[in-house]
Amino acid sequence: MNIGIFYATYSGGTQAASEFLSQTLQAMGHQATVKMINEVTFEETLNFDLTIYSSPTWDFEGKEGQAHQDFIAFMEKSKGKSAAGKTFAVFGLGDSSYAHFCSAVNIIEDFVKAAGGTVKSPSLPIDGYLFDTEKNNGLITEWAKKITS
Numbered sequence: 001m002n003i004g005i006f007y008a009t010y011s012g013g014t015q016a017a018s019e020f021l022s023q024t025l026q027a028m029g030h031q032a033t034v035k036m037i038n039e040v041t042f043e044e045t046l047n048f049d050l051t052i053y054s055s056p057t058w059d060f061e062g063k064e065g066q067a068h069q070d071f072i073a074f075m076e077k078s079k080g081k082s083a084a085g086k087t088f089a090v091f092g093l094g095d096s097s098y099a100h101f102c103s104a105v106n107i108i109e110d111f112v113k114a115a116g117g118t119v120k121s122p123s124l125p126i127d128g129y130l131f132d133t134e135k136n137n138g139l140i141t142e143w144a145k146k147i148t149s
């Protein structure tokens with residue numbers, strides 16, 4: 001499978017998790033490309049058998065529970081475009097001590113569905129990635145199998 005992983009990050013966790021996912025998928029025999037979401041157009045993210053979006057959940061303009069600002073800009077620019085027939089998977093980093101745990105995952109899922117894309121479920125919310133990288137990389141490895149099956 002040819003897989004594109006598109007991420008944004010503030011403190012590096014989502015980048016590390018995306019790179020780990022890419023290595024895991026490659027070890028499973030897939031092709032995987034990792035890019036930052038602010039480097040690509042919506043159309044470019046569709047040139048894959050499977051498109052993965054990943055974002056931390058953060059504050060935006062004083063409001064908690066938002067996607068990364070680069071994802072907000074990407075979704076805004078891509079509004080009204082079609083992803084019909086395309087398959088996606090979504091994962092996100094967050095911290096369960098916040099009221100809206102990993103809500104960027106739901107926001108991005110809704111964006112994909114509104115564009116007519118199919119989201120492979122379940123999406124993967126990751127709690128405190130950098131606090132227990134080994135355990136969380138284990139979750140990513142399990143998830144990689146599900147989204148490619």
Ligand SMILES: Cc1cc2nc3c(=O)[nH]c(=O)nc-3n(C[C@H](O)[C@H](O)[C@H](O)COP(=O)(O)O)c2cc1C
Binds near residue numbers: 096098
């Ligand atoms: C200012 C701030 C706001 C945050 N808001 C949320 C939130 O609303 N929900 C959540 O689940 N995590 C929240 N987090 C936790 C981050 O999503 C978490 O630390 C994540 O691992 C960061 O990913 P990154 O390293 O890719 O930027 C927040 C963290 C900070 C510093």
